[in-house]
Amino acid sequence: MCKLRSSCAYIAKGFSVCVLGLFIAACSWKSDHELTNPKNPDGIYDPMMNGGTASAQAENVFTPQEQEPQNLITSSVKLLYINTAPFKFYDYGRLNTYKSGLVKLELFKYAQTIGSIRIKAGRMCVLTECSYKWPISKKFFGKVSYGDLFEDILFGRDIFGGKGKQVGPNGVSVQRFQQSGEMIYYERKPGHTLFKNMSTGVTIGVDDYIPLSPDNGIQNTLKLPQ
Numbered sequence: 001m002c003k004l005r006s007s008c009a010y011i012a013k014g015f016s017v018c019v020l021g022l023f024i025a026a027c028s029w030k031s032d033h034e035l036t037n038p039k040n041p042d043g044i045y046d047p048m049m050n051g052g053t054a055s056a057q058a059e060n061v062f063t064p065q066e067q068e069p070q071n072l073i074t075s076s077v078k079l080l081y082i083n084t085a086p087f088k089f090y091d092y093g094r095l096n097t098y099k100s101g102l103v104k105l106e107l108f109k110y111a112q113t114i115g116s117i118r119i120k121a122g123r124m125c126v127l128t129e130c131s132y133k134w135p136i137s138k139k140f141f142g143k144v145s146y147g148d149l150f151e152d153i154l155f156g157r158d159i160f161g162g163k164g165k166q167v168g169p170n171g172v173s174v175q176r177f178q179q180s181g182e183m184i185y186y187e188r189k190p191g192h193t194l195f196k197n198m199s200t201g202v203t204i205g206v207d208d209y210i211p212l213s214p215d216n217g218i219q220n221t222l223k224l225p226q
Helices: 133-141 149-154
Strands: 072-083 086-099 103-109 112-119 123-128 129-132 166-169 175-181 184-187 192-199 203-208
Touching: 072 112, 112 149, 123 133, 129 133, 133 149, 133 175, 149 192, 149 203
Parallel strands: none
Antiparallel strands: 072 086, 072 203, 086 103, 103 112, 112 123, 123 129, 166 175, 175 184, 184 192, 192 203
């Protein structure tokens, strides 16, 4: 874990990577109790709002069974840059989608997993902290946000209903608009997505991982799990 110098560019030369620091403000979020259960290392115990029966309170929103290989739909490796107030990250991640509707972004530091961001059925977990999408989105993006914003950026979808969208002759799609007094810039092209709140500095960058060619004289020392 280290801090990036202010002069670092968004994509560092030579694919050198570092994690900027991992911290989630947990004042109103639910703890992911089941992370400590070896039988369910990546689940969430999510008590129902306003009470409910004991069996209903123990209902799993995320289950290990839904993440079994036969339930996997897509899997791809991404280079991620996340710069938000509660969470900062710059490294590789594996984006998986499952038949149950689960979206899981597994985060790596030097080829070792450090946790994940999981999204399903209106809920979202960032590492060990879980809540409904809207409060997490507000912590990430501030007042210019909505519940599905992070997921829309992750998959390169239109945001805010396609507001200010223009598509250039080269196929690059750009949304540039003002919302609640803040200026938003959102750029997409094949293999690359960049969201930036020009007023607050909140930035999300998602790029396809392209292995370095072995004949270009550069060794890619970052080994990703198979």
